[in-house]
Amino acid sequence: MTIRSAILEQLTELFEEDELDMPEFVDETVLLDTELDSLGFAVLVTRLDEELGFDPFSMMDEPVYPVTFKDFVDIYERFAPDEA
Amino acid sequence: MITGTSGGLGAAFATALIAADYDVVGIARRDVTAADLGVPDDRYHHRQADLGDIDGIGELVSDLVATYGKPYGLINNSALGADGMLPTMHNSEIESMVAVNVTAPIILTKYAVRHMLSARRGRIINVSSVVAKTGYRGLAAYGATKASMEGFTRSLARDVGRRKITVNAIAPGFLATDMTSGLGDSNLERIEKRAALQRFASVDEVAASAVYLMSDAGAGVTGTVITVDAGGSA
Numbered sequence: 383m384t385i386r387s388a389i390l391e392q393l394t395e396l397f398e399e400d401e402l403d404m405p406e407f408v409d410e411t412v413l414l415d416t417e418l419d420s421l422g423f424a425v426l427v428t429r430l431d432e433e434l435g436f437d438p439f440s441m442m443d444e445p446v447y448p449v450t451f452k453d454f455v456d457i458y459e460r461f462a463p464d465e466a
Numbered sequence: 467m468i469t470g471t472s473g474g475l476g477a478a479f480a481t482a483l484i485a486a487d488y489d490v491v492g493i494a495r496r497d498v499t500a501a502d503l504g505v506p507d508d509r510y511h512h513r514q515a516d517l518g519d520i521d522g523i524g525e526l527v528s529d530l531v532a533t534y535g536k537p538y539g540l541i542n543n544s545a546l547g548a549d550g551m552l553p554t555m556h557n558s559e560i561e562s563m564v565a566v567n568v569t570a571p572i573i574l575t576k577y578a579v580r581h582m583l584s585a586r587r588g589r590i591i592n593v594s595s596v597v598a599k600t601g602y603r604g605l606a607a608y609g610a611t612k613a614s615m616e617g618f619t620r621s622l623a624r625d626v627g628r629r630k631i632t633v634n635a636i637a638p639g640f641l642a643t644d645m646t647s648g649l650g651d652s653n654l655e656r657i658e659k660r661a662a663l664q665r666f667a668s669v670d671e672v673a674a675s676a677v678y679l680m681s682d683a684g685a686g687v688t689g690t691v692i693t694v695d696a697g698g699s700a
Contacts, residue, residue: 421583
């Protein structure tokens with residue numbers, strides 16, 4: 383499973399749990415324009431940590447806040463351990 | 467998950483919650499065993515850790531979750547209680563007090579609350595002090611740290627309430643614990659006489675408020691401070 387597909391899988395679960403309308407996530411999708419709020423993204427990061435075994439937002443030296451879906455995926459790909 | 471179980475109040479939280487059928491993971495610099503607390507071995511687990519090591523807190527929580535499962539509740543009880551006149555307190559004492567009393571519990575909560583968000587339930591209790599509101603001579607820096615935790619409590623309650631997580635503070639009055647032993651007998655006697663009930667609250671009475679907040683009965687209480695001080699600030 384790629385990191386991108388793992389993220390999409392967790393996003394799908396979250397949208398279903400919260401009974402939200404899931405948009406099509408493309409590179410340009412602005413995260414906070416979706417119905418998932420900032421608390422929802424905190425849950426997403428937690429679940430990805432459980433699924434992938436790392437949390438890039440805790441690993442980075444300076445805080446970075448992704449705006450688009452591509453930004454979000456890029457951050458995970460950049461911090462992925464070699465074996466992931 | 468309870469920090470500072472090596473102290474009088476932390477130990478009281480642990481024993482009261484175990485008596486109420488919760489399993490407890492204690493965190494403290496010193497070792498604490500189930501036998502020390504007089505509780506069954508399988509109900510109390512201890513992790514020796516220095517919460518002043520802020521960078522290690524994320525890994526500590528990951529490790530505890532891997533070992534014991536996701537936490538239902540967290541009590542941020544660990545604190546340094548150095549007293550002294552601010553103008554003559556050493557900067558390092560002030561900095562370490564802020565690190566242990568404010569930064570560490572905020573970072574610990576950051577990592578613990580993630581698991582509660584995911585589970586859509588949870589309880590966070592921050593141990594404040596009446597000093598956060600009343601003030602007391604020689605406790606300016608300590609009072610600042612405790613007032614910080616009350617502000618943290620109120621805003622975090624707003625952040626995570628939608629996921630059925632409650633965040634509250636408990637503000638004990640002066641208690642007869644190691645932390646207050648430095649205040650001297652005459653000071654303690656004066657504080658005792660000023661209380662509405664003419665005594666100190668006990669650590670068990672403070673712990674009982676934590677049991678309430680952790681319970682289903684406490685599900686409707688969030689973003690507030692419960693003062694348990696035998697009427698000392700009444």
